Amino acid sequence: MDVRLYLAQRISAAVMLPLVILHILIILYAVSDGLNAVEILERTRGSLFWGVFYGLFVVSAAIHAAIGVRAIAREWTPATGRTLDYGAVLFGLLLLVLGARAVSAVVL
Amino acid sequence: MSQSQQHLTVSVWRGKSEGAFQDYQVPHLENQTVLDIVTWIQRYLDPTLSYRFACRVGMCGSCAMTVNGTPRWTCRTHVSKVARDGRLKIGPLSNLPVIKDLAADMTAFFEKWQRAEARFTPTKTRLDPIEQIPPSSPARLAASAAIECINCGVCYAACDTVRWNADYLGPAALNRAWTLVNDVRDGGQDVRLRAISANGGCHNCHSHQSCQVLCPQNLNPTASIAGLKRLTAAAFIRGGLK
Numbered sequence: 537m538d539v540r541l542y543l544a545q546r547i548s549a550a551v552m553l554p555l556v557i558l559h560i561l562i563i564l565y566a567v568s569d570g571l572n573a574v575e576i577l578e579r580t581r582g583s584l585f586w587g588v589f590y591g592l593f594v595v596s597a598a599i600h601a602a603i604g605v606r607a608i609a610r611e612w613t614p615a616t617g618r619t620l621d622y623g624a625v626l627f628g629l630l631l632l633v634l635g636a637r638a639v640s641a642v643v644l
Numbered sequence: 645m646s647q648s649q650q651h652l653t654v655s656v657w658r659g660k661s662e663g664a665f666q667d668y669q670v671p672h673l674e675n676q677t678v679l680d681i682v683t684w685i686q687r688y689l690d691p692t693l694s695y696r697f698a699c700r701v702g703m704c705g706s707c708a709m710t711v712n713g714t715p716r717w718t719c720r721t722h723v724s725k726v727a728r729d730g731r732l733k734i735g736p737l738s739n740l741p742v743i744k745d746l747a748a749d750m751t752a753f754f755e756k757w758q759r760a761e762a763r764f765t766p767t768k769t770r771l772d773p774i775e776q777i778p779p780s781s782p783a784r785l786a787a788s789a790a791i792e793c794i795n796c797g798v799c800y801a802a803c804d805t806v807r808w809n810a811d812y813l814g815p816a817a818l819n820r821a822w823t824l825v826n827d828v829r830d831g832g833q834d835v836r837l838r839a840i841s842a843n844g845g846c847h848n849c850h851s852h853q854s855c856q857v858l859c860p861q862n863l864n865p866t867a868s869i870a871g872l873k874r875l876t877a878a879a880f881i882r883g884g885l886k
Contacts, residue, residue, distance in 0.1 A: 538841055538845065541847070542877065543877055543881075546877075607848075610808075611809050612808065
């Protein structure tokens with residue numbers, strides 16, 4: 537890992553922290569208020585705020601996890617150099633696609 | 645005192661990377677160090693045993709070995725503190741190739757000091773007046789806290805990241821780099837910051853802190869590396885790592 541990856545991982549973590557806290561608070565609110573899935577979707581569908589909120593989370597998680605998995609692969613597998621880089625990019629893209637599908641299902 | 649209390653059973657690594665532990669019976673004395681044990685074996689039981697030492701008083705850093713699974717400076721490690729049930733297991737330092745028996749090859753360790761640019765780059769000649777460094781200045785205090793490294797390699801042998809990532813510069817080289825980035829007389833900062841920000845540099849440290857737990861000089865390389873992470877991140881943001 538070099539300084540660019542280090543910073544990207546720290547910044548993405550800093551972005552995710554408030555999002556995760558708010559996400560957990562929302563879960564507590566939804567559960568305590570007895571909202572069902574239909575009622576939750578009524579609130580999120582067409583909402584720019586929730587689209588940006590979870591879109592940002594997905595992007596940050598994809599960056600953060602891809603760099604983390606790259607570091608683990610560097611230390612625990614024989615992979616080095618370009619193999620690591622391409623593997624991390626592919627993993628990040630996979631998370632991005634899966635996350636984007638989930639966000640679109642909630643917001644669109 | 646019973647016979648078992650008077651003698652230690654000492655398992656010593658014999659061979660190179662391939663080899664085996666061999667048991668020796670060694671008299672157990674009061675105020676006996678692990679280095680005393682190894683020396684006794686070589687002098688009285690097996691003169692072919694290879695190991696490394698020089699000062700015997702904790703200054704030179706050449707006698708570090710793995711004692712009961714933990715890297716230690718053997719000249720200042722008392723047997724009474726590390727022996728378990730009258731047994732000792734002594735091997736060469738981990739994370740380094742073995743030359744023979746208890747002597748590890750320190751080449752990679754010191755080459756990484758060079759890779760980290762962990763050497764002083766002077767900016768003045770002997771004709772210039774001596775730079776006045778206030779002892780209480782923050783930079784001098786940071787350097788002083790990390791300066792007493794004796795290059796023993798204990799932190800390097802204890803480091804998980806070194807074991808997992810052969811490119812990683814390791815705690816000792818980075819700790820030395822930290823003392824130099826806090827030296828206002830040094831002129832090699834740009835080159836050094838680039839070296840420790842590259843692949844294998846300070847950002848690979850997971851802060852497991854084995855280095856600071858086991859450093860015989862009670863230094864804290866983890867804190868030094870954290871300082872380097874902050875410094876290099878700030879330099880990168882300012883565009884100073886090109």
